[in-house]
Amino acid sequence: MGQSDRESLIEMGFPEDRVKLALIRTKHSGLQPALEWLTNPDNENEVLGEEAEGQSLDSLTGDNDDNGEGQTANSLKCNDCGKTFRGMPQAQFHAEKTGHDDFSESTETIAPLTEGEKAAKLDELRAKLAQKRALEAEKDKEEFKKNEAIRRKKDQDSASLIEDLQRKEQLKDIEKKKQEKAADAAAKARVKAEIEADRKARADRAAAAKALREGTTPPSASPAPAAAPAAPKASTANSARLQIRTEGSRKIPPITDTFPADTTLFEVASKIQEKTGVEPNSAVFMTTFPRKTYTGADLGATLKELGLVPSAALILKT
Secondary structure, three states: OHHHHHHHHHHHOOOOHHHHHHHOOOOOOOHHHHHHHHHHHHHHHOOOOOOOOOOOOOHHOOOOOOOOOOOOOEEEEEOOOOOEEEEHHHHHHHHHOOOOOEEEEOOOOOOOOHHHHHHHHHHHHHHHHHHHHHHHHHHHOOOOHHHHHOOOOOOHHHHHHHHHHHHHHHHHHHHHHHHHHHHHHHHHHHHHHHHHHHHHHHHHHHHHHHHHHHHOOOOHHHHHHHHHHHHHOOOOOOEEEEEEEEEOOOOOEEEEEEEEEEOOOHHHHHHOHHOOOOHHHOOEEEEOOOOOEEOOHHHHHHHOOOEEEEEEEEEEEO
C-alpha cells in the first residue's frame, strides 16, 4: 500500500486518523480492503481519537485569531482557489497536491457524504484501481515479452558460439590427424629408405669382398653416376622453389610453390594432393634433366638431400 492509497482515501473525505487505522488493520493489503474496512459499520468504534474537523489550520495559515465570537469553524477554505474542505487532512492533501498555502477557517458546513455518494465514490475508486491494475498487467506483459526476446537472443547467440567453437575444434582435429598421418607416412618412408640404403650397402660390401677374394675389380663403378646429384647438397639455400607438372590421365595447370629445404618429397605430395588427386604413398616424381625418378624410399628424403634445392622442375605421374 503506497502513499497514493492514503491520499485517495483522504480525498474521499475519510479522516486521516481513520485512514491510518484502516491501513494498519488491513495490513496495507490494498485500497479496496481499506475502503471496505472504513465503510463497515462494525469498525466505527475502532476509530481512535477522531480529530475535530473544525480544528484550526495554524500550520498552514499561521493565524490563531478567532473569526468572531460565538462562531465555530466548520471547514477550511483555500484562499488561492476558493475550495472548502471538511478538515485538516483534506486541506493538507490539497496543499501537497497543488502547492497552495493560503488557508483560512470557515463557518461553512460541508455535508458528509451520503451512503449513495460513498458507494459511488467507492465504485469510482474501484474502477480506477482496476484500470491501474490492467495497465500494470499490460506493462508486465510487455516487459515479459521484452525479457523473453532478450533471453531467446542470448540463447541463440550462445548456441551459435558453441557451434562455431565445435566446428573450429573439428577442423583442428581434422588438420591434426592429417598432419599426424603425413608425419607417420614420412617416418615410414624414411625407415624404408634407411632399410633400402642399408641393404644396398651390405650388398655392395658383400660384392666388394667377393671381388677381393676372386681377385676381380669390385663393381663399384656402376653407382658412380648416381653420385652426381650429391653435388647440390652443398647448397646453402634453405628453401626450394618447385614447379610441378602432371603427366597422365589427369591434367592440371602447373603448380609452383616454395618449400623449406628440409621438407620431404612425401610432404610435398601431401600438400598438393587436393589439387592432383594423387595419394602421397603412391606418388611418382620425375626430373627430365638429369632424368631421374623419385618413388618409394625417395619420398622419405628431403628436398635438399635429393638435390632439388634451390629450385627444380618436377613431373608427377597421375
